[in-house]
Amino acid sequence: MALTREAYRALEDIVGPENISEEPANMAGYAYVFMVQPYMQSPAEEYFMPAWPEAALLPGCTEEVQAIQRVCNKYGIKSHAFGTGWFPGSLAGSPNTITLDMRRMNRIVEIDEKNMIAVIEPYVAVGQLHVECIKKGLRPHVIGPGPTTSSLASHAACCGMGPSSINTSHSSRNILGVEWVLSTGELLKMGSLGQSGEWFSADGPGPSLRGIMRGYMGSFGALGTFTRIAIKLYPWPGPTKHESTGRSPCYDPIIPERMSSYICSWKSWDDMHEAQYMITEAEMTYSGDRAVAAWHGAMMTESNQEFYELWQKGILQKNAFAFGIILGGHSDGEIEYQEKCLKAILEKTGGWIDEELEKVPHAVGSNYWWHLWGGEIIKGIFRGTGSFFCAATGDDTIDNACFGSYLGDTLMKPYIDKGLFLQEVHNVWGSNLYEQATIGSHHEPLYQYDPFDLESTKAAIKLGFDSVGAAITEGVGLGFFENAGEMAHTMTSPHAHDFHKYMKKIKRVFDPNTASDPMGYCEPE
Amino acid sequence: MKIIVCAKQVPDPEAPYTAVQVNSDTKEISTKGVAPVINPYDENALEAALRIKDENGAEVVVISVGSKISQAVLRRSLAVGADNLVVVDSPQFKSLDSSSIAYVLSKALEKMGEYDLILTGRQAGDWDLGQTGLILGEILGIPTVNLVRSVKIEDGKVVAEKILPGAYELVKSNLPALLTVSSEVGELRYPIAKRKIQAYKQPIDVWSAEDIGVDSDKLVQIDMSALMPPPDMGRDCQFIEGDSPEEKGKNLASILKGG
Amino acid sequence: MAQKDELTKIIGKKNVLDDQKTLDAYSRDESFVIPVRPSCVVKPTKNTEVQALIKWANETGTPLVPVSSGAPHYRGDTIPATGGAVVVDLSKMNKIIRVDRRNRVAMIEPGVTFGEFIAALDKEGLAAHMPLVPRSTKSVVGSYLEREPITMPRHHWDPQDPLLCMEVIFGDGHLFMTGSAAGPGTLAQQWENKRAQIRPMGPAQTDFQRVVQGSQGTMGIVTWLSVKCRVKPELKKSFLVPAKKVEDLLGLVQKMQKVLLGDDCLILNSHNLACIMAKDSSEVATLKDALPPYVLFISAEGRGVSPEDKVAYQVNDIKIAAQANGLIPLEALPCGLSADDVAAALAKPSDEPYWKNKAKGACRDIFFLTTIDRTPKFVKAMFDQAESKGFSPNDIGVYLQPTVNGTSCHVEFNLNCDSNNKAEMAKVKGLVNDSLVFANMGAFFSRPYGSWSDMVYRRDGETATFLKKVKTIFDPNKIMNPGKLCF
Amino acid sequence: MALIDWKADMVRCERCSNCKWVPWQKGPGLEFAQVCPSISKHNFHAYSGAGRYHSSLAYVTDKIGYTEGWLDIIYHCQMCGACDITCKTNRDMEPQEMLLALRAQCVEDGQLVPALMDVMEGLKAEDNMMQSKKADRGNWAKGLKVKDLTKEKGEVLYFAGCRISFDKELxxxxxxxxSVLKKAGVDVGIFGKEEACCGGRSYEMGYQGEIESFSENNAAMFKAAGIKKIVVSCSDCYHSFKVLYHKIGRKLDIEVLHITEYIAQLIKEGKLKFSKSVPLRVTYHDPCHLGRLGEDWIPWNGVEKKVMGQLVLHDPPKVFRRGKYGIYDAPREILRSIPGVKLTEMKRIEEYSFCCGAGGGCIDSDPDYSLWVAKERITEAKTTGAEAMVTACGWCERNFSDAVNETGDALKIYDIIELVEQAI
Known part of the structure; x- marks a missing residue:
């Protein structure tokens, strides 16, 4: 169903003819992303989102976004804001929806060094923000998907954990100020911004609308569009510039003074998780998360071929259970403390730093990039097969993550035995530890499938579905994929106090005409 | 006076031989990385039409039937001076036999209404069958002359020179008539820049099979039993050495002799 | 009385009180909120009773006012705004459900006070995140639900800290658990699966607990909270940094927050520090005179595999940072007050009398959020205000608490007063109600009690509009503490 | 390979967006962080490497057909290879090859751009990309005493290329x-008016068939003249001779050198010496075809295979061209060795250099867009504080000069050889 000419003209009047398109070839670009099939539970041979946007718009400012929303309400159209689009939930998924590509809103409004606050627009990439922040001795929270992703999107509307979560928490916890164009076109300035025009706090007065704005997962555009947000920044002990040497495809970082990068290994999940308790209790890492050595192996090599050759050597297998760390001290004393703790913890838990692994070219460097800002994730997670999905995630304690890892292994094994996923590299990611694990530990038992291979994709779809069931029956908890979208809610909500019923009310009350795409969130009551 | 020129889109017959690929499995010939062109003989027919237009004044309409017709290619006819372009495009028209194409053209002509003269190329540069024009004349029941090397309008009649081996025949016919035109007519003129820009903006008629009332049952696809690539025409370029043209000549002769 | 019979049916006779004395006690507090007498006070003992109460209230249209701390109350939020209300006093729900040393979390009911909580944690090797010396009757759940700041900004990642998950019975009568506690599985099953209800976010795409927190009981009644605790330090080094002006201390505070140095970090003026440390009112005056005008209290705690090293490097770095700001961290002030004594006082609830009442028998607070760098102008404004209203600057306590890793700062002025002095009380009332002057300077009243709620929701009508929408979702019949906030 | 043969890459592109940005390890901040001219200008995702993967996937799975908008996307691309390299900092994929196949498919299907059809008409008729008369090709050398290699033999050919031959300012x-080569004692010759197009630009415009005849003809001429070394100033020609001819199976049995490589070599050998100071603050623009696209072609003829379940490998193992071995150092060595020249780098350099805007036929099909890109680059150049931007390709110089003329910028545009001559 195409837009009526009247509606199209109304939209065109807002953004100008060069910033709106209905061109099908253009829409294809807004209808494709990896993991669509398992995420949407759509057929393996169907590569695109079930519904394509009717049009894509490039709004240039908050007022334009508001005007667009008013047109949507008037003509019965839905909108879906799009940051960098690196997740199915960020694409338009319902019929009669327009995509708002926020690309033109790409300013860093302010970096307030004194109060450690950055105010950003939607298309500021995590990597860009990182570079600008370190000039002032600060860093933003970064998410696993890495530097190309929209910092605003992960903070305000999607989900965000990453290797630095141990010190920068979960994206939803870093929000200090929000400028929010609701589905109705109304503008909400949350917290201190609404009361006094300052960006430092978004909670209150009274109850916090942050709770409506997002939860563990974001609303994926279903409650409107976030046009500017303020986020908390964290300390950066390094120099004012990231420096590297070498040329494509591997650039080796010049690791700053008072920082170091290690890949630590243990002989089992249990030992590693024991160490995680000690690491977080001692508050001694700058960044650090679990990632089996096969994942590190993929990150440190230049090609799949090189990775395969490294795999043949057996070094990675020897270090199957690995935890990458960056240490970083603001003083000599701090870094010495961190180094000493690491040594002590490895001793207590039977862990080691494998010299042979460290000697592999780019090993130390890729670990650094990864922990710095989710760099090299593409090598680690996508180069092998092109896509991935997860078996039974769930965030709570470190012990629970350990339990989830075993569960993930069990769930994946039959498929891996049949050669349907990348072997041995299973369970590659996870255990981002939020706030020194005081609010939990993320884990993603991750399997890499080939979206070009129908059988592999079918297996991914099936395991994706079964995993949600397993998360419930095995009690590992509701994590990343169990928490977003109507389909997951239908399965999980009855086992979690019917949260879905409230979300449906929220959707109805905040978006009475369903003028925002409900796909990544839920249908209204 | 209204002249209709039938033009077919063909792979460029002048494509470098290495770019031509014969696929025996799909029974298709492709020219890799080479754009299709208007059949050169049809271009000659268009040139003939334009000359009549130059001299006598006429409306020249180009019609093309096929599947996946490139408007960019066919619009060249407008750029050189044709008044209108009609494209009849349907997936059904892929690899039709000559009589079916003639039938489709006849249906399109019905929709177009009155005409005085129809010009087609003598044959198409892809399969070189040379039948469509003649069958179309037969269907339309109008005088038809093939292998025309020149054409003129005199006193309301068409006067054409038809090629014979070593001679030509002067044919005069009432209108409407159909002529199939040969390359001797002369190459299609170059477009002038201003017209080119207009040609890409000018609205054209794009019709489907349904628009002209084609009866699908009457369409016959060519049933090709086999398509084989030509024997390897490997070339080997040798430079004949020699200090003077004479010496080079001698050396060449000796090589040709097998010495 | 039909109401009493029905309530008795729900929670038993001994837990339904309607004697005049009790009703009087619950009808007024230490705030300037107009006293309104409830029709009944009930003391449920378990969540099913609370749920039944809320269902009954929905059916009968009876307003419910939840209370968890013991008297005296200070903020007016526990005083009914309309007649015919039933006060739900949760003090009998006072179980410490679980203390989990490994995951640094505890689960508690609303009736648990800080004293009880600290003792229970201590046994397991944990320590609580403390607001500034709470009164002995203060409920931990109440404090955390009201977003009272804690004294350790480095552990304060989010304004909702240290609150993690909760069980809440919303105004519509639905029993709900938030965060990772939501499910699947019962709590017992979750514990079995090594879960400890520590992830506050969610479930799914809503942070339900944020809607409940700060709502002054207008969304539902919380029946337990899981809360973030810290590991009891093996050693702790504390310092007092004296200064003449607030401004002088801010560079060090900002530096410490920027590099996440130290644990406790707060600024008190001499009045407040004296009130906290003195035995009684007479000692307050002497101690205050001996104290520098402002004191920054900081500490570094040692825990984990190498506690001594942790403290050692932090102390060293703190000293360097202090020196760079022209300050000297002292283990004891010249008057003899030692940093360790202050640390000890901050680690437990207030002795009696409550420190805020120590000087003059009563106290009213003005507090709001800003950023650290903007605090001096507010301090000045407070004293200017007091002067203009004829209130003695001598009776003003100042408490500056960096929050959320130093990205914001809680500013609190404690106006010490004598409740029997009507003239003085009128001045205090004037100062509290005239807080618009701070709002106009950029102060953020994130916890709008009493008359402040009118002020803030008038200022920010959009937020009020959307909060009202939220209210229709969780408490459609508006039975939860009506008349508070913008509902 | 045909477009459909790249379907696996289309499906496996996860839309990570690295194709839009300078490699993150290079720390691009807020400014000059984007590497792709096309999406920088057009903003819609489809105008990026990944976007073109996704629309191509829609095309090969019959979700979309040819439309004006689709062709707009396809032809508004400089084929500069930036997305190819930035993608390949991470992936084992070939965006550039897919884009080339996409263009070729369009050409075969007659989905053409009028302006490029004219260029091709000119190429077919007059053997050049400039819509100029073949007879005028040698005019640039009028009055120069230089060997005519169509008449006599010689080892070193200077190949001027279409742009430099016909563009009077170039x-x-x-x-x-x-003149420089002669000063260095090189016995250099030219083809004069007999020189024909290398065929490279038409290849990137999608007319991949044309290069067949040009490469055959050129190879024959090189052989006939006994040439051992070709020297080019045009990076497009360099790329054609060195990379494309090899790619289409006509690897030249001759050393192909860009003038910068040759000059750097001559400096090292002591045959060229700089005696004059050229006091100038410059920045250097890496031409795409000399830099990231200029590395050797690596022939591979094999199949995809899977190991470890689903790990995608190739049999025989495929070596990817990732821009590591492009010609980056030679021009910089030259600039550094010229007394007085002070080289300051821009943010986007070497394998992640930003295109001048002229490539892929854009200079003909949408000159305004080409100029927009050039202006972006000029803005970047100016932030270095340079007085001049030095490049090593006629197409870049043309486009930059046009942009500077239009904006009235004071920035000077030089071909590197001009500075070399001033210094001798």
Whole structure:
């Protein structure tokens, strides 16, 4: 169903003819992303989102976004804001929806060094923000998907954990100020911004609308569009510039003074998780998360071929259970403390730093990039097969993550035995530890499938579905994929106090005409 | 006076031989990385039409039937001076036999209404069958002359020179008539820049099979039993050495002799 | 009385009180909120009773006012705004459900006070995140639900800290658990699966607990909270940094927050520090005179595999940072007050009398959020205000608490007063109600009690509009503490 | 390979967006962080490497057909290879090859751009990309005493290329090159008016068939003249001779050198010495075809295979061209060795250099867009504080000069050879 000419003209009047398109070839670009099939539970041979946007718009400012929303309400159209689009939930998924590509809103409004606050627009990439922040001795929270992703999107509307979560928490916890164009076109300035025009706090007065704005997962555009947000920044002990040497495809970082990068290994999940308790209790890492050595192996090599050759050597297998760390001290004393703790913890838990692994070219460097800002994730997670999905995630304690890892292994094994996923590299990611694990530990038992291979994709779809069931029956908890979208809610909500019923009310009350795409969130009551 | 020129889109017959690929499995010939062109003989027919237009004044309409017709290619006819372009495009028209194409053209002509003269190329540069024009004349029941090397309008009649081996025949016919035109007519003129820009903006008629009332049952696809690539025409370029043209000549002769 | 019979049916006779004395006690507090007498006070003992109460209230249209701390109350939020209300006093729900040393979390009911909580944690090797010396009757759940700041900004990642998950019975009568506690599985099953209800976010795409927190009981009644605790330090080094002006201390505070140095970090003026440390009112005056005008209290705690090293490097770095700001961290002030004594006082609830009442028998607070760098102008404004209203600057306590890793700062002025002095009380009332002057300077009243709620929701009508929408979702019949906030 | 043969890459592109940005390890901040001219200008995702993967996937799975908008996307691309390299900092994929196949498919299907059809008509008729008369091709060398290699034999050919031969303002580049080479004692010759197009630009415009005849003809001429070394000033020609001819199976049995490589070599050998100071603050623009696209072609003829379940490998193992071995150092060595020249780098350099805007036929099909890109680059150049931007390709110089003329910028645009001559 195409837009009526009247509606199209109304939209065109807002953004100008060069910033709106209905061109099908253009829409294809807004209808494709990896993991669509398992995420949407759509057929393996169907590569695109079930519904394509009717049009894509490039709004240039908050007022334009508001005007667009008013047109949507008037003509019965839905909108879906799009940051960098690196997740199915960020694409338009319902019929009669327009995509708002926020690309033109790409300013860093302010970096307030004194109060450690950055105010950003939607298309500021995590990597860009990182570079600008370190000039002032600060860093933003970064998410696993890495530097190309929209910092605003992960903070305000999607989900965000990453290797630095141990010190920068979960994206939803870093929000200090929000400028929010609701589905109705109304503008909400949350917290201190609404009361006094300052960006430092978004909670209150009274109850916090942050709770409506997002939860563990974001609303994926279903409650409107976030046009500017303020986020908390964290300390950066390094120099004012990231420096590297070498040329494509591997650039080796010049690791700053008072920082170091290690890949630590243990002989089992249990030992590693024991160490995680000690690491977080001692508050001694700058960044650090679990990632089996096969994942590190993929990150440190230049090609799949090189990775395969490294795999043949057996070094990675020897270090199957690995935890990458960056240490970083603001003083000599701090870094010495961190180094000493690491040594002590490895001793207590039977862990080691494998010299042979460290000697592999780019090993130390890729670990650094990864922990710095989710760099090299593409090598680690996508180069092998092109896509991935997860078996039974769930965030709570470190012990629970350990339990989830075993569960993930069990769930994946039959498929891996049949050669349907990348072997041995299973369970590659996870255990981002939020706030020194005081609010939990993320884990993603991750399997890499080939979206070009129908059988592999079918297996991914099936395991994706079964995993949600397993998360419930095995009690590992509701994590990343169990928490977003109507389909997951239908399965999980009855086992979690019917949260879905409230979300449906929220959707109805905040978006009475369903003028925002409900796909990544839920249908209204 | 209204002249209709039938033009077919063909792979460029002048494509470098290495770019031509014969696929025996799909029974298709492709020219890799080479754009299709208007059949050169049809271009000659268009040139003939334009000359009549130059001299006598006429409306020249180009019609093309096929599947996946490139408007960019066919619009060249407008750029050189044709008044209108009609494209009849349907997936059904892929690899039709000559009589079916003639039938489709006849249906399109019905929709177009009155005409005085129809010009087609003598044959198409892809399969070189040379039948469509003649069958179309037969269907339309109008005088038809093939292998025309020149054409003129005199006193309301068409006067054409038809090629014979070593001679030509002067044919005069009432209108409407159909002529199939040969390359001797002369190459299609170059477009002038201003017209080119207009040609890409000018609205054209794009019709489907349904628009002209084609009866699908009457369409016959060519049933090709086999398509084989030509024997390897490997070339080997040798430079004949020699200090003077004479010496080079001698050396060449000796090589040709097998010495 | 039909109401009493029905309530008795729900929670038993001994837990339904309607004697005049009790009703009087619950009808007024230490705030300037107009006293309104409830029709009944009930003391449920378990969540099913609370749920039944809320269902009954929905059916009968009876307003419910939840209370968890013991008297005296200070903020007016526990005083009914309309007649015919039933006060739900949760003090009998006072179980410490679980203390989990490994995951640094505890689960508690609303009736648990800080004293009880600290003792229970201590046994397991944990320590609580403390607001500034709470009164002995203060409920931990109440404090955390009201977003009272804690004294350790480095552990304060989010304004909702240290609150993690909760069980809440919303105004519509639905029993709900938030965060990772939501499910699947019962709590017992979750514990079995090594879960400890520590992830506050969610479930799914809503942070339900944020809607409940700060709502002054207008969304539902919380029946337990899981809360973030810290590991009891093996050693702790504390310092007092004296200064003449607030401004002088801010560079060090900002530096410490920027590099996440130290644990406790707060600024008190001499009045407040004296009130906290003195035995009684007479000692307050002497101690205050001996104290520098402002004191920054900081500490570094040692825990984990190498506690001594942790403290050692932090102390060293703190000293360097202090020196760079022209300050000297002292283990004891010249008057003899030692940093360790202050640390000890901050680690437990207030002795009696409550420190805020120590000087003059009563106290009213003005507090709001800003950023650290903007605090001096507010301090000045407070004293200017007091002067203009004829209130003695001598009776003003100042408490500056960096929050959320130093990205914001809680500013609190404690106006010490004598409740029997009507003239003085009128001045205090004037100062509290005239807080618009701070709002106009950029102060953020994130916890709008009493008359402040009118002020803030008038200022920010959009937020009020959307909060009202939220209210229709969780408490459609508006039975939860009506008349508070913008509902 | 045909477009459909790249379907696996289309499906496996996860839309990570690295194709839009300078490699993150290079720390791009807020400014000059984007590497792709096309999406920088057009903003819609489809105008990026990944976007073109996704629309191509829609095309090969019959979700979309040819439309004006789709062709707009396809042809508004400089084929500069930036997305190819930035993608390949991470992936084992070939965006550039897919884009080339996409263009070729369009050409075969007659989905053409009028302006490029004209260029091709000119190429077919007059053997050049400039819509100029073949007879005028040698005019640039009028009055130069230089060997005519169509008449006599010689080992070193200076190949001027279409742009430099016909563009009156650029002819000085060729004349200077000849003069410098002669000063270095090189016995250099030219083809004069008999020189024909290398065929490279038409290849990138999608007319991949044309290069077949040009490469055959050129190879024959090189052989006939006994040439051992070709020297070019044009990076497009360099790329054609060195990379494309090899790619289409006509690897030249001759050393192909860009003038910068040759000059750097001559400096090292002591045959060229700089005696004059050229006091100038410059920045250097890496031409795409000399830099990231200029590395050797690596022939591979094999199949995809899977190991470890689903790990995608190739049999025999495929070596990817990732821009590591492009010509980046030679021009910089030259600039550094010229007394007085102070080189300051821009943010986007070497394998992640930003295109001048002229490539892929854009200079003909949408000159305004080409100029927009050039202006972006000029803005970047100016932030270095340079007085001049030095490049090593006629197409770049043309486009930058046009942009500077339009904006009235004071920034000077030089071919590197001009500075070399001034310094001798």
């Amino acid at each position: 002819q000085k580049v060729a004349r200077t090159a000849i």
